Amino acid sequence: MKVATSVEMRQIDALVMEDYGIPGAVLMESAGIEAASAVETLLARSGGKRVCVFSGKGNNGGDGFVVARRLANHGYKVQVCLTADISSLSGEALIYFTVLQKMGLDILEIAGERDWDKAGVAVSFADCLVDALLGTGLHGIPSERMVAAIDLMNSSGKPIIAVDIPSGVEADTGCVTRTAVKAAKTVTFGLPKPGLYLHPGAAYAGEVTVVDIGIPADLLQSRAIKQNTVTAEDVRSLLPLRAPDAHKGSCGRVGVIAGSQGMTGAAVLASTGALRSGAGLVTLGIAASLNPVLEVKLTEVMTCPWPENADGALGAKSVPYMDELAMQSDVTLIGPGLGRREETQTAIRQFIKEARRPLVIDADALTALSVDINILQQTEALAVLTPHPGEMAMLTGLTVEEISQDRLYVARQAAIDWASIVVLKGAGTVVAFPDGEVYLNSTGNPGMATGGTGDVLAGIIASFIAQGLSSHDAAVAGVYVHGLAGDIAADRGMIGMTAGDLAEAIPAAIHSLTKKA
Numbered sequence: 001m002k003v004a005t006s007v008e009m010r011q012i013d014a015l016v017m018e019d020y021g022i023p024g025a026v027l028m029e030s031a032g033i034e035a036a037s038a039v040e041t042l043l044a045r046s047g048g049k050r051v052c053v054f055s056g057k058g059n060n061g062g063d064g065f066v067v068a069r070r071l072a073n074h075g076y077k078v079q080v081c082l083t084a085d086i087s088s089l090s091g092e093a094l095i096y097f098t099v100l101q102k103m104g105l106d107i108l109e110i111a112g113e114r115d116w117d118k119a120g121v122a123v124s125f126a127d128c129l130v131d132a133l134l135g136t137g138l139h140g141i142p143s144e145r146m147v148a149a150i151d152l153m154n155s156s157g158k159p160i161i162a163v164d165i166p167s168g169v170e171a172d173t174g175c176v177t178r179t180a181v182k183a184a185k186t187v188t189f190g191l192p193k194p195g196l197y198l199h200p201g202a203a204y205a206g207e208v209t210v211v212d213i214g215i216p217a218d219l220l221q222s223r224a225i226k227q228n229t230v231t232a233e234d235v236r237s238l239l240p241l242r243a244p245d246a247h248k249g250s251c252g253r254v255g256v257i258a259g260s261q262g263m264t265g266a267a268v269l270a271s272t273g274a275l276r277s278g279a280g281l282v283t284l285g286i287a288a289s290l291n292p293v294l295e296v297k298l299t300e301v302m303t304c305p306w307p308e309n310a311d312g313a314l315g316a317k318s319v320p321y322m323d324e325l326a327m328q329s330d331v332t333l334i335g336p337g338l339g340r341r342e343e344t345q346t347a348i349r350q351f352i353k354e355a356r357r358p359l360v361i362d363a364d365a366l367t368a369l370s371v372d373i374n375i376l377q378q379t380e381a382l383a384v385l386t387p388h389p390g391e392m393a394m395l396t397g398l399t400v401e402e403i404s405q406d407r408l409y410v411a412r413q414a415a416i417d418w419a420s421i422v423v424l425k426g427a428g429t430v431v432a433f434p435d436g437e438v439y440l441n442s443t444g445n446p447g448m449a450t451g452g453t454g455d456v457l458a459g460i461i462a463s464f465i466a467q468g469l470s471s472h473d474a475a476v477a478g479v480y481v482h483g484l485a486g487d488i489a490a491d492r493g494m495i496g497m498t499a500g501d502l503a504e505a506i507p508a509a510i511h512s513l514t515k516k517a
């Protein structure tokens with residue numbers, strides 16, 4: 001499904017009105033009806049009948065007025081709290097506000113201290129709160145009045161339904177500059193917004209439901225919208241199918257160049273990630289002195305002991321062996337645990353420069369690239385880069401803070417600049433492509449914040465490429481499956497789960513996606 005920025009949503013809105021002749025009030029009416037229906041569903045469980053609707057002065061507030069009318073018509077006791085002066089209302093919001101006045105609904109225009117006290121009482125009696133303060137029109141830091149309303153709602157402990165996006169969350173980045181509504185559920189209109197998938201916004205949104213408000217499908221599927229989210233359905237259609245007459249040679253060959261003294265685990269996890277996601281054959285190239293360790297740790301993965309330099313690491317002497325492994329493999333994954341010794345880093349750069357077949361570049365190989373990112377322009381190989389924010393900072397020269405403020409933009413720009421596929425890891429992983437297309441992932445959990453899960457992800461993506469997926473599809477499906485495996489592993493305990501647990505859960509994740517209903 002497409003994901004629309006606030007500007008794109010405004011453009012869609014304008015086209016609906018100008019090209020299709022659907023009045024804005026019709027969209028607002030549909031939006032409000034859908035949000036009201038979510039409130040009714042929520043309250044059906046508890047039998048609650050009191051609702052407090054917080055509205056701002058914009059169209060998000062206007063949606064809230066429709067919610068209030070609908071619920072009042074259905075027998076609910078509704079209190080409207082307006083965090084703006086009535087005189088500032090305009091357009092459709094004013095139309096629907098006037099209807100509420102004519103209906104004689106309880107409306108509290110919050111201006112002074114006594115109004116806040118009244119709002120506090122209304123909230124304390126409410127069974128559910130509706131957040132229609134700020135939507136996609138939020139600019140900058142929420143005003144004091146908005147902050148006070150958000151804090152009042154959050155501190156009530158009452159379930160909150162957010163209209164379009166939790167107030168205080170920036171629709172395009174997911175940033176929360178001061179505070180934001182902590183919603184149980186967000187009902188978003190037409191298309192979801194990036195801030196519902198990017199953190200911290202995603203953590204405020206609760207369960208996200210995308211509702212149809214009558215926007216013509218052509219507009220919602222426009223190729224000009226370059227952000228996407230991935231559903232289980234999408235991933236199911238991408239995953240490799242296993243032919244009845246499959247044999248290990250037909251299920252893809254993955255070459256892995258990983259591991260060094262003290263970091264053999266990274267090589268194990270990357271190789272296991274590849275194997276557990278279905279690769280037919282996985283071959284690990286490793287410094288000769290470490291081979292005995294890996295032979296014991298890995299049963300199904302083949303190992304190649306390669307000549308090493310004086311301190312036992314891969315270096316110039318290993319490059320011909322790397323080239324050979326790459327030629328014999330459908331894809332080569334390079335980087336996890338290789339280390340940052342100068343000679344190893346130089347060898348990595350030389351290998352990438354000369355590579356001709358698909359690559360997955362992770363961890364220490366990203367460090368090697370950060371010295372000379374132009375290598376990506378020189379190699380013939382299409383590369384998937386899998387940086388975490390720290391590695392992205394090294395590659396781009398930005399700070400981790402700058403990256404976290406706009407992950408979508410940073411990943412997209414990097415993919416364009418480097419003509420490579422960029423998987424920016426972290427809560428709400430972003431997969432970006434050189435043509436500007438971006439995918440926002442929704443699977444995964446904080447239990448995955450533990451060493452080695454990134455190695456497993458690199459292995460999954462490499463495995464999917466080896467099994468015949470394009471690097472594009474492998475990156476999108478790989479990130480989703482990785483998060484899903486993390487969710488399955490977390491079902492047995494999120495705190496203390498390991499990267500190994502995640503790798504073990506990959507077959508179950510793939511099975512849950514591919515099994516027949």
Ligand SMILES: NC(=O)C1=CN([C@@H]2O[C@H](COP(=O)(O)OP(=O)(O)OC[C@H]3O[C@@H](n4cnc5c(N)ncnc54)[C@H](O)[C@@H]3O)[C@@H](O)[C@H]2O)[C@@H](O)CC1
Binds near residue numbers: 009031146163
């Ligand atoms: N297709 C669409 O675009 C539709 C949009 N609708 C609603 O319209 C919303 C967007 O409406 P608007 O563009 O009017 O914007 P909003 O209603 O999201 O907010 C804009 C209002 O908030 C104020 N504001 C902005 N930043 C502020 C801050 N930091 N502190 C305090 N006040 C601030 C502005 O002065 C403005 O009055 C959507 O989120 C959605 O809820 C729906 O009515 C249905 C159709």
Ligand SMILES: [K+]
Binds near residue numbers: 060164166
């Ligand atoms: K809102």
